[in-house]
Amino acid sequence: MSVTVTKTSGGSAEITWQRRGDDPHGYLVRSVESEQLAYALESLGASEAGHTEPTATEEYALQAVKHTAELGRLLERRAAVQVVQLHDHYGLSWRKIAAAIYDDPEKQSSVRRMYDSGRRHIGV
Template identity: 40%
Template structure:
């Protein structure tokens, strides 16, 4: 992975990536050029929703963060399928990665099952009552 966010001093940073290898579909570029990444970072840093501005600004911020969240959720599901199927991580390990809570194995399986469906691997789906770890 060659995407880097480097602090350049004070409260500034730069994002460096190779569009051909790191962003062939242009998702990073779009997130930056559309202002969605900037908006999501503003929400992340806000102390309270009330500090973010009037309703039109809240609408824009909501759309931006929801868009990035959907993209990241899709990517997370794919990562979970790879971790489970290719690298044989346990449900406990995956739950710890996803939720910082190793007891959320059922939730981890739900993310895995959604990833399986998303990737078209329906036959690999795991039921809730099998493979407890």
């Protein structure tokens, strides 16, 4: 995949990809056009004070959580599919995958659950 994120200045970046090769299902396009990505990135940068002293309107806050949660669920599904690839294609052990994902090789049962979920998502 040739998705690139280029820092253009202190607080700016440019994201580029090839629509056909990098985004055959349209996930990237939809996340940008629906503002999911913008809301999720805003959430990453938000201070903890925003939870106790919110400045956004209620409607804005509802949209933000909706889009952030939707993108989060999509990323969880994509990570599960990646676990299937790591195990089935690369032959990696549950232990090695757990170390990569959780920084804890003992979390093998969590990786197996992700694997099962990933197989369901790809229809295997």
